[in-house]
Amino acid sequence: MSNITVIGAGYVGLVTAACFAEMGNSVACVDIDEAKVGFLRRGIVDLYEPQLEPLVQRNMQSGRLSFTTDIRDTDPSPDFVFVCVGTPLNGDRIDLTYVYTAFTSLAGFLAASAARVVIKSTVPPGTSKEMAALLSRMRNAKGVQPVVSNPEFLREGRAVHDFQNPNRIIIGATDACAAEAVADLYRQVNAPLIMTDPSTAELIKLASNAFLATKISFINQVAALCESVGADVTELAQGMGFDHRIGRDFLDAGVGYGGSCLPKDTQAMTELMVAHGLQPWLLQHVMRINGEQPLRLVDKLEHALGGLAGRRIAVLGLAFKPNTDDIRCAPAISLINELQFRGAEVRGCDPVAWNRAAYAFRGQVQCLHDPYVAAQGCDAVVLATEWPQFLGMDLHRLAQEMSRPILVDGRNSIDPEKAQEAGFTYIGVGRSRLPAPAKNQAAITERGELVHVESSK
Numbered sequence: 001m002s003n004i005t006v007i008g009a010g011y012v013g014l015v016t017a018a019c020f021a022e023m024g025n026s027v028a029c030v031d032i033d034e035a036k037v038g039f040l041r042r043g044i045v046d047l048y049e050p051q052l053e054p055l056v057q058r059n060m061q062s063g064r065l066s067f068t069t070d071i072r073d074t075d076p077s078p079d080f081v082f083v084c085v086g087t088p089l090n091g092d093r094i095d096l097t098y099v100y101t102a103f104t105s106l107a108g109f110l111a112a113s114a115a116r117v118v119i120k121s122t123v124p125p126g127t128s129k130e131m132a133a134l135l136s137r138m139r140n141a142k143g144v145q146p147v148v149s150n151p152e153f154l155r156e157g158r159a160v161h162d163f164q165n166p167n168r169i170i171i172g173a174t175d176a177c178a179a180e181a182v183a184d185l186y187r188q189v190n191a192p193l194i195m196t197d198p199s200t201a202e203l204i205k206l207a208s209n210a211f212l213a214t215k216i217s218f219i220n221q222v223a224a225l226c227e228s229v230g231a232d233v234t235e236l237a238q239g240m241g242f243d244h245r246i247g248r249d250f251l252d253a254g255v256g257y258g259g260s261c262l263p264k265d266t267q268a269m270t271e272l273m274v275a276h277g278l279q280p281w282l283l284q285h286v287m288r289i290n291g292e293q294p295l296r297l298v299d300k301l302e303h304a305l306g307g308l309a310g311r312r313i314a315v316l317g318l319a320f321k322p323n324t325d326d327i328r329c330a331p332a333i334s335l336i337n338e339l340q341f342r343g344a345e346v347r348g349c350d351p352v353a354w355n356r357a358a359y360a361f362r363g364q365v366q367c368l369h370d371p372y373v374a375a376q377g378c379d380a381v382v383l384a385t386e387w388p389q390f391l392g393m394d395l396h397r398l399a400q401e402m403s404r405p406i407l408v409d410g411r412n413s414i415d416p417e418k419a420q421e422a423g424f425t426y427i428g429v430g431r432s433r434l435p436a437p438a439k440n441q442a443a444i445t446e447r448g449e450l451v452h453v454e455s456s457k
């Protein structure tokens, strides 16, 4: 069994630390966020991720998992160090500040024995090589200490399951011994192992997320065509998905993709192409289509209501997808902003993320956790996230709470017939022939962001 230091205790770092501890390793997890570490030391996980808290608690109790804010509290000669810090966008590019800071603290602390240093954060190609050079420079080492790339593919809401049952394990290294050592850490995991160079490994990660985003924007554009020709996109996706070369996953049309990674990594890949003199037309359009999806839904609702000014709308689902409290780049946020811009009075509702969203909206949007309360007196409800709690709603009761029962299903997750039986006017995505949308009051930038245009009146 190995001694492992994990830097960063967010979605990826905490799951990595807990899962490696569960495999029998001794893991120290470092995070600069004192409040987070304070909670973790008491066995409290400050993010909503199924299975994670009991896993953390079990491994802390067995003495295999510990938390600190200071890397100097950890073993100076661990077998492995996993860097799992955030890599947010800064403008159009991935910001490597946290990665640099993590490596700088490592360089000053690691004993000469040289642990295997692994980057799990999503980074542009070339970063592992750059960090290897930085480590060697800072430690005045003679040769360059290899840094291994081992990108992570877990999904929020299924993070523990995905870490333990990945579709593949990617290891990018210039040094075969380092690659074998990292591969050996995963010996209990049954998944195809791909050994490659660090830049290819780093690019596999970005390209995978950009491809998933492309699939979603593709089906969303087809959904618009379905509305024009009177076809049903859910049946279309099924029909396409049975072709193994296409696959059914990520063909759910809806309000668009969100989260901390698909938008960021698609943008990062676009910028990378521009930086290398390539034309990123495909991905630019992927982002543009995604930016338009919430607008299209608002257009349909505006048309159905004959205007949005003064209308009361409940948006059900604030997290970017179910089973997480993460609201980063959540489509619900764009929806709410646009509805408010067009004069509607909006309430948000989420069984888990309601509190976090209320904080993010700084009190400008009332955020609740009960859909029946949120729907009271509303002219319409918009389903933005397909939480099981919403899919199991009593639609008759919901309709009775409302002043006008209109249901905009931004996830195509509610049976239109059941909604209609309950008295709703049902509006889905790509599921029916719809009237032409009202004129947009907003424009979409190349990056798929909304920019409001001044009215000429």
Ligand code: NAD
Residues within 6 Å of the ligand: 007, 008, 009, 010, 011, 012, 013, 030, 031, 032, 033, 036, 084, 085, 086, 087, 098, 101, 102, 120, 121, 122, 123, 152, 153, 154, 155, 156, 260, 261
């Ligand atoms: P996160 O924001 O949830 O967590 C990052 C953590 O790193 C924070 O707790 C922060 O305090 C900590 N940190 C920053 N600098 C530090 C330092 N110098 N020392 C110690 N701790 C430090 O981020 P995340 O969602 O876990 O993502 C981490 C990386 O993994 C990103 O590159 C992301 O793109 C990638 N990724 C994320 C997911 C996901 O589902 N969230 C999946 C795969 C890959």
Ligand code: UGA
Residues within 6 Å of the ligand: 122, 152, 153, 154, 155, 156, 157, 209, 212, 216, 249, 250, 251, 252, 253, 254, 255, 256, 257, 258, 259, 260, 261, 262, 320, 321
């Ligand atoms: C995504 C990838 O799926 C992970 O493999 C990757 O590790 C991760 O990003 C990352 O790099 O952080 P995640 O962001 O957790 O995972 O969420 P997804 O399940 O991919 O969903 C992303 C968004 O796409 C959500 O808003 C979801 O509602 C939307 N989506 C997904 C659709 O609109 N249609 C679909 O068919 C599928």
